[in-house]
Amino acid sequence: MQAKTSRTLINKKKLLAMIPLCERTIYNLEQRGEFPRRIALTSRNVAWDLADVEQWIETRKSSGIQAARPGMGA
Template structure:
C-alpha cells in the first residue's frame, strides 16, 4: 500500500505563487496536477505530483507562455 501526502489549498498557494484562478485554468487545460475532492467543500492535491510539476517547470528550457495565449492564432 502506498501512502500519499495531500496538501490543502493554503499549503499549495504557499508553494506555488499563482492565483486560485490561474491554478484552476491550468488544471482544466491538463497543465497542472488535478485536485482531489475529499468532500463537497474540501479539496487537496498530491504533494508528490505538485513537486514533480515544479521540477518539470525548473527543467523546461522554454519560456512559459501566458495562459490562453496561442502563438499560431490569427490576430483579431
C-alpha cells in the same frame, strides 16, 4: 503483492504557499491538463497530491520555459 505507497495531500493554503500563482490561474492550468488535478475530499474541501505538485515543479524547472521580460514583447 503490491507495495503500498503513502500519499501526502496538501490543502489550498499549502499549495498557494508552494506555487506563487493565483487560484484562478491554477484552476485554468488544471482545466487544460497542465497542472495536477485537485482531489475532492468532501463537497467543500479539496486537496492536491504533494508528490504530483512537486513533480510539476521539477518539470517546470527542467523544461527551460522562460517568462517574457516586461517590455520585451512576447
